[in-house]
Amino acid sequence: MTADPWDLLETAHTVLVVHAHPDDESLATGSLLATLSRAGTRxxxxxxxxxxxxxxxPGSIPEGEDRPLDEIRAHEIDAACAHLGITERHMLGEPPALAPGAEPRRYRDSGMRWVRKGLAGPAETxxxxxxxHRPRKDAADDLVALIEQARPDLLLGxxxxxxxxxxxxxxxxHVTVAAAERTGVPLVQFASEPDDTAFVWxxxxxxxxxxxxxxxxxxxxxxxxxxxxxxxxxxxxGGQDDRIAMRSGLRR
Known part of the structure; x- marks a missing residue:
């Protein structure tokens, strides 16, 4: 099998991408997912x-809006996916991304705090x-269930x-790595740092x-x-300015 992650991506009929929160798909992989969708990849x-x-x-939620933030963000991700050409979206812990026989699971956002410079941890709350804080095996079981249902040629994480x-x-x-090992579906990772030479850009x-x-x-x-x-x-x-470039770095 080719070691070039782009070759794997370009020959895949179905790609399953794993993200943590609504907006991550657009911030971290928006250009990549839009490119795949335009090329006809599922x-x-x-x-x-x-x-x-x-x-x-501040000011982004109209006065009088009574929906909880999770419902508002669900609407946001649905709209964003439509622009990126993504028509299949699931929540981990809900069918079909739920292990057989398991009760639906809701994985709550962990929040974040800086434990020390360069090391983040879950929020104190x-x-x-x-x-x-949920067992990694639960999440991996749920992801495996989705892999078996969607039958992707490739995982992206x-x-x-x-x-x-x-x-x-x-x-x-770590959940995605565990699911890839259990199912044998190749995993391609996208780069965290711009121009990291361990990745093909x-x-x-x-x-x-x-x-x-x-x-x-x-x-x-x-x-x-x-x-x-x-x-x-x-x-x-949080006030940080950022530049979302139309490029991506990948590795096996």
Missing amino acids: VVLVTATRGEEGEVV AGPASFT YDDAGSYGHPDHVHAH RDLPGVADQVESALRCYRTQLTVLGRDGQDVLIRHV
């Missing part, structure tokens, strides 16, 4: 948590239902750094409008500031 997205612990951009180190991202990495032209539209759906989580060429400029809810 993209199946599974998200582990509903992002209940996320901060909210993270309870036993949080994704990082975080590397061991989990993008910016969020504990839910890192946990999702490619530019992904022609999808910036789709990615920008998807990002604009996440009014509670970020603000789109505009464009610099093909890059989408955003400001995260």
Whole structure:
């Protein structure tokens, strides 16, 4: 089998991508997923948590809105997926992403705090239902069930750094690795750090409008500031400015 992750991706009929929260699919892999969808690849997205612990951009929720944040973020991810061309979206712990015979499981957003410089951990308020505190085997069992139902040619997931180190991202990495080992489905990881030489990089032209539209759906989580060429400029809810480039780095 080829060692080039892009060759694997381009020959796959179905790709199952694993993310931790609503918005991660657009922030970390928006250009890649839009490119795959445009090429006719069947993209199946599974998200582990509903992002209940996320901060909210001031003024993004209208006065009088009585829906809880998880319902608002579910609407946001549905809209974003439509722009990216993703028509199959699932929550981990709900059928078909639920182990046979198991009661539905709700993996709660773990939140995040910095334990020390460069090391993140779950928020101090993270309870036993949080994704990082639930047994890894439960989540892996649920992901295996979805793999067996969707029958992907390839899994796409975080590397061991989990993008910016969020504990839910890192946990999702380990869950995905475990499911790949159990099912034998190849796993391709996307890079956390720009230009990491351990990954094979490619530019992904022609999808910036789709990615920008998807990002604009996440009014509670970020603000789109505009464009610099093909890059989408955003400001995260915490005030950090970021550049979402139309390129991706992959490795086996």
